Amino acid sequence: MTPQKKLTPAMEQVRMFKEQYPDCILFMRMGDFYETFWEDAEICARELDIVQTSRSKDPEGNPIPLAGIPYHALDLYLPRMVRKGYKVAICEQIEDPKTAKGCVKRDVIRVVTPGTAIDTGIVDTSAAHYLLALAVDAKAHAGLAFLDITTGEFFVEEIPLEENNASLATEIERYTPAEILVPQQIPADLISFLAGCGRVITPGRADLFTDGEPALCTAFGVASLDGYDCADSPLCISAAAAALRYAKETQKTALPHISGFSRRHAGDAMVLDAITLRNLEILSPLRGDRNDTTLFGFLNRTKTPMGSRILRNTVTVPLLDADAINLRLDAVEYFTNRPVLCTTLDSVLAKVADIERIAGRIAYGNASPRDLLSLAASLALLPEIGKEIGTPSGLLAEQLARIPDLTEVAGLITSALIDDPPVVYRNGNVIRSGYNADLDQLRTVVATGRDWIAELQQSERDRTGIKSLKIAYNNVFGYYIEVTRANAGKVPPEYERKQTTVNGERFTLPALREREALMAQADDRILALEVALYESLLATLRDSVPDLKEAAEGIGTIDMLIAFAELASANRYVRPAFSAGEELLIRDGRHPIVEDSVPGGYVPNDTEMNASGDQILILTGANMAGKSTYMRSVALICIMAQIGCFVPARYAKIGIVDRIFTRVGASDDLAGGQSTFMVEMLELANILNNATDKSLILLDEIGRGTSTVDGYSIARAVLEYLHGKGAKGPRTLFATHFHQLIGMEQEFRRMKNYHFAVKEDQHDITFLRKLIPGATDRSYGIHVARIAGVPKKVLTRAEAILNQALREDAGSGGRKYYTQMLLVDTASEPLTPAVSAVEERVREANINEMTPMQALMFINELKSMLERK
The missing domain is CATH 1.20.5 (Single alpha-helices involved in coiled-coils or other helix-helix interfaces)
Incomplete structure (x- = not known):
């Protein structure tokens, strides 16, 4: 920063605000531009691809870098800066430059950060937009507060801080906060971990995290926080206070739509850790950017932004209570039995705007006239939704009860605003005639003034005989009488010259000046009154924000349930049943996303598992046989069932799954200095240390990252450990190429061998993708290599080596533990x-x-x- 020597008054303002907001890019309003200076200018020029110039020189004689954007283009450039992770302080002129004495007064009106942005160009309408505040203690615990400033959603939770931060990674993966607020004294290793998550990290002042309880009580108007279930968690209170304070500081205003917060507990939902969320592609695809390949993207048939956001949260927190799940399934079944109703509601919901986010903008005070008209149109549709659904019971009745009659609010908006208002209300022309008597009177003054001017123009033409005489207006000279040069000799002596142009002269008259002054005063008063009336309308609508938020959640939930029903009807899904035990019975189960993209049609498969029966299924066979797809399909069916969705199967009965663990594929952490095998072992350790009898575990190729002997030893030890946890253990699907493991079925009663059927002839094999009992000692790796295009010379040599190895194995008298089902086309020997x-x-x-x-x-x-x- 430039040394604090004498600068011009304007540049002194820049220096002062930059000191107050050192971690922000300062957008300084100067006339028709937002200007940036010094290093801010260099950053903006680089990131926004705009020209960098200089503005005068500093006291040392060095040019001051300068880069600016037009003020009306803020909505174009601001999102680009924030999406790149920058924080931007918006500094506005707070007095009229025309009346200012000396340097125009300015002040920072808001700070836009990735986690507190409310601008539509920054915030994704289909997803929540969270700020995460993180408070930690010396006992390896953390309090997390998630705040979506655009909707007012606010919740907290407390988690353990393990050595590998697995629980924290899970919450970040699940809720994808745009910004993480942390105390300045946070441990360095935790900062390093958070930075590796790819989020913007903001070190917060210590006072943001202290004295949280009185601050929250004051904010929410309560005597204590007993009603928020946080008495036993000072960390949650500290994090919540920090999030709320930071949000208010950045927005420079009260946030009345944030009226409280809730606490979430780990035991309230199925746990899907960060690894499982990624491996099962719940929210993000492993490859590419096609959202329809994720479970959320596939299920998302919602018609409203509220429904999409509710669905996104729902798929990451499947329920554990069978009664609550069945309430959702009852509602889905209600809609599956009424396809015509679904079609009708779809057409209505498609017209409903983002009520929740508009309510947030009303509370903040920046809702545009078009926002309000969109809201009014949406509120007018709500009675139709209730009328069409009728009088259901259960969950649907609860959601309909959350949607109040808001027709008066809609009527207030439509009575106040014109049908097609501009985006920005501060320029006027937004208030409807008849809404305010004073405004109508002022408009009459302006209208009659224009009529008077038209009459004056005609009378002066008649009086002077100048038929081309006209009275016009511009922003510089106001109203003027224009006469061409050819008619200059006919100008009356009482005309007062105002300007000489190329084609003629411009004049005025005392009466015209008086009328112009009167009209100008009326125009100024009209604009001021329109602004005041609009802001008064926003203030009135703030009282309805709680009702709007409730209505939005009710509509969003109904929207999600209809999407589930339409998905079930279109894809032949069935309603799952639930048992009190730990069984898992699926008939003709299918992978919901893959089934429509398999050439030749998807082959469904059965699954029978039980924590005290067939607990561990050992899957062997070729890489392309379908093991991974099958395993994922089982997990996805469990998730879909427990979020209250019908499932892709002919029949499904599920014992509630408390956690799903996955160890699939190979990956490494080069930045963290961890090899593929180390990552595999860390993930495996997490599974073995946290799985319960009600968990579902998917293990694919455990031990393949090290030597064959070590890998086999680890794989067998893992199976023995999972089987030996007691009279029952976690339901486990274990895919492997260690064929020595298939003999464990004879040693451990809760282990069963399965494989995928193969059709083999003398020249080729066909993967039938049908899961059948028994094992195989063949992986058909050379065949897969042939399909992949490996050179023929390599394949020939591989086959020779394989045959030699098989002969050596046969000669050693090794026992074969397999019952591979081969459908051979050649003639067979007599039985x-x-x-x-x-x-x-x-x-x-x-x-x-x-x-x-x-x-x-x-x-x-x-x-x-x-x-x-």
Whole structure:
């Protein structure tokens, strides 16, 4: 920064505000531009691709860098700066430059940061926009406060701070805050972790985090915080106070739409940690940027921004209470049985604006006239929604009760505003005639004045005989009489010259000056009155903000339930059932996102698991057989069921899942100095240390990141650990290429082998993608390599090495633990006559009552009997 020597008054203002907001880019209003200076100018020129010049020189004689943008282009340039992570202080002229004595007074009216932005060009309408405030203690706990300033949503939670910050990473992945506010004395390793999350980190003053309880009580008008469930969590209180204070400081105003906060507990919902959210592509795709490949994007058939935001939060916090889930399913079923109603409501909801965010802008005081008219049109539709739905019970009745009759609010807005107002109300021409008598009278003065001027023009033409004489107006000279040079000789002597132009002369008259002054006063008073009336309208509407927020949540929830119903009807989904135990029974389950994109059609599969029965399913087979897709489909079906959505299956019965853990694929953390295998082991440690009997675990290729012997040893030890947790354990899908593991089925009663059927002929194989009991000792890696285009020379050599290894294995007398189902096209040898025990078992079996899965298991049993023979 320039040394604090004598500067011009305007530049002294710049220096003073820059000292007050050192971490911000200062946008200084100077006439028709927002100017930036010194290093701010260099940053803006680079980031906005605008020209950098200089403005005079500093006291040392150095040119002062300068870069500016037109004031009317703020909405274009400001979002670009904030999206790049910069904070911008908007400094406005707070007095009229025409009447200012000396340097125009200026002040910072708001600070725009990534987490407190309210501008429509910055905030994504379909997602919440959170500021996260983080408070920590010496006991490895953290209080988190999430505040969406655009809607007033405000909640807190307390989490443990583990060594790897897994819980914190999960909350950041789930809610994707745009900015994280932290105390200045936060540990360096935690700052390093947060920086690695790709969020803007703002160190906050200590006073933002202290004396939180009295500050919150004052803000919400309560005597204590007992009603907010935070008595046992000073960290939550500290974080909440910091978030609210920071929001008010940046916005430079009260935020009446933030009327309280709630507390969320980890035990209230299924836990989906950051790794699982990514691996299952719940919110973000692993590759590319197609949102429809994520679960949220696929489910999002909502018609309103409120519905989209509610759905996004819903998919990350599946419910644990079966009664609450069934209430949602009842509502979805209500709509699935009424497709015509869904179509009708879709057309209505598509016209509903973002009531929640408009309510936030009303509370803040920057709602535009078009915002208000859009709100009025939306409120007028609300009675139609209730009328169409009728009188349901349960959750739908609760949501309809949240939507009050707001037709009076809509009527107030439409009576006050013209049908097609400008975006900015400060320029006037927004208030409807008949709304205010004083305004109508002033408008009459202006209108009659214009009529008077028109009459004066005609009378002067008649009096002077100058047919081309006209009375015109511009912002510099006001009203004037214009006469061409050819008619200069006919100008009466009482005309007063105002200006000489190329084509003629401009004059005025005392009567014209008086009328102009009267009209100018009326215009100024009209503009001031329109601004006052509009701001008064906003103040009146603030009283309705709580009702607007309630209505928005009710509409959003109904919108989400209708989207679930339409998805179920379009894709043949079924309503899931829930059990009190830990079973997992899925008939003909499908992957909701993949099923429509599989060439030749998707092959559905059954799943039968139980924490005390078939707890661990060991999946073997080729990489392209469909193991990963199958595993993910099981997890997604559980998530969809517990958010209250129908599921892609013929039948589903689910014992509530408290957590889903995934370890899928290979990745590393080069920035953190961790190898692929270290990342795998850290994720595995998290799973083994936190899984319960009600958890669902997906493990794909554990141990593949190290040597074969080490990897096999780890994989087997993991299986033994998961099986040995007690009489029951977490339901686990374990995909592996360590074929030695398939023998564990005979050692551990809750482990079962499964594989995907393959059709093989002399030249090629076909993956049938059907899950069947039993195991395989083949991975068909060379075949997959051939499909991928690996050179033929490499494939030939690989086959030779494989055949040699198989001969050596056979010669060692190694035992084969597999029952691979091969559908061979070549002629087979005659079958060996069945032994009597097998024949007897076949005769005893009642195949008519067997399910497909039971039939396959029966075949596996017969084959085992033959092998033992």
